[in-house]
Amino acid sequence: MASTLVHYRTISGTIICETGLRIGGSNEHIEIGGLENTIIRHPITDEPYIPGSSLKGKLRSLLEYRYDRRDNRNQPKGQGGRDDGEPCQCGRCLICRVFGPHKNPRHEQGPTRALFRDAPLTEAARQMLHEARAAKGMFFTEVKTENMITRTSGVASSPRTQERVPAGAAFAFEITVRIFTDDDEPAIMALLREGLQLLEQDYLGASGSRGYGKVRLEFALS
Numbered sequence: 001m002a003s004t005l006v007h008y009r010t011i012s013g014t015i016i017c018e019t020g021l022r023i024g025g026s027n028e029h030i031e032i033g034g035l036e037n038t039i040i041r042h043p044i045t046d047e048p049y050i051p052g053s054s055l056k057g058k059l060r061s062l063l064e065y066r067y068d069r070r071d072n073r074n075q076p077k078g079q080g081g082r083d084d085g086e087p088c089q090c091g092r093c094l095i096c097r098v099f100g101p102h103k104n105p106r107h108e109q110g111p112t113r114a115l116f117r118d119a120p121l122t123e124a125a126r127q128m129l130h131e132a133r134a135a136k137g138m139f140f141t142e143v144k145t146e147n148m149i150t151r152t153s154g155v156a157s158s159p160r161t162q163e164r165v166p167a168g169a170a171f172a173f174e175i176t177v178r179i180f181t182d183d184d185e186p187a188i189m190a191l192l193r194e195g196l197q198l199l200e201q202d203y204l205g206a207s208g209s210r211g212y213g214k215v216r217l218e219f220a221l222s
Contacts, residue, residue, distance in 0.1 A: 003110075009177040009185070011192060013219025014122060015050060015204070020142060020164035022212050023054050023205040038163045039141060047126065048140055048165045050204070052116035055173060058204055059195035060099045064088055066198060067095065098177075098188055110180060113188060119173035129169060142166045146210070164212060173219075189221060 023040050039048055064087065091101040091109055100112035121129065132138045144162045175192060179185050196217050203213030 003181040006179045006181055006183075009179060009189060010222045011175040011177070011189075011196075011219055012222065013173060013217060015055075015119060015171045015173050016216045016218070017165055017167050017169045017214075018216055019167050019211055019214040020144065021048075021050075021169070021205050021215070022162060022164040022207060023048075023050060037161065039165065041140075042120075046140065047121055047129070048169070049121065050119040050171050050173065052118045054205065055119065055175075056099065056114070056116040058199060058202075059192070060087060060095065062198040062202060063095055063191065063195050066194070067093075094184075094187060094191055097183075098191055111178060113178050113180075113183070114192060115176040115178070117174040117176070119171040122170045122172050125168075125170040129166075132166075138166075140165070162207070193221075 022037070024037060040051060041048055087099075088095055089101050090096055097109045098113045101109060129138070129140045133140060141163050142165075144164060146160055146162060177188060177192065179188070196219060200215065200217055202208065204215050205213040207213065
């Protein structure tokens with residue numbers, strides 16, 4: 001059982017999009033002729049943001065691949081089933097302590113240590129996108145059209161439109177870390193730092209194999 005809460009640590013910085021970023025939103029109000037695949041936006045300002053859940057899920061999955069902590073006990077079988085299992089739910093490893101033991105109510109790790117905040121646009125990025133909206137009519141995003149190539153004829157078919165945040169946009173992110181008396185604080189902070197470094201080598205959001213989601217991070221620990 002976790003003991004006394006000692007203090008909080010913070011990792012804060014900037015996520016800079018080096019290629020277009022797509023984190024999907026809801027299409028429940030899509031209109032005829034409208035975009036098929038929209039991004040998530042703030043419900044009041046319509047500005048794009050990165051949900052804390054997206055950043056948390058990506059870092060956790062990368063670290064689980066890195067340390068082979070994927071849970072294969074509940075792996076679905078049959079055609080179309082996932083081949084990497086669910087998130088680790090052992091309730092004993094450092095990843096479970098930092099990110100929370102997945103679907104394990106009997107764990108003794110105490111509260112999840114890492115709190116991932118939603119990441120809004122930086123002020124400079126907000127100004128850049130507002131200026132682009134005024135000058136070019138961009139609604140804070142770009143629209144990318146993609147096609148599938150028919151293998152027998154080489155003809156493009158099944159066109160689809162993807163909305164994404166353009167390269168150059170930046171988001172201010174923050175991870176707050178709760179440290180308890182029985183925690184190995186250096187190990188926890190090192191794990192999160194490693195996850196962020198892995199993210200730079202991988203991608204954030206959707207369609208990374210098609211060039212989306214390459215990001216650069218600038219961050220500091222406090």
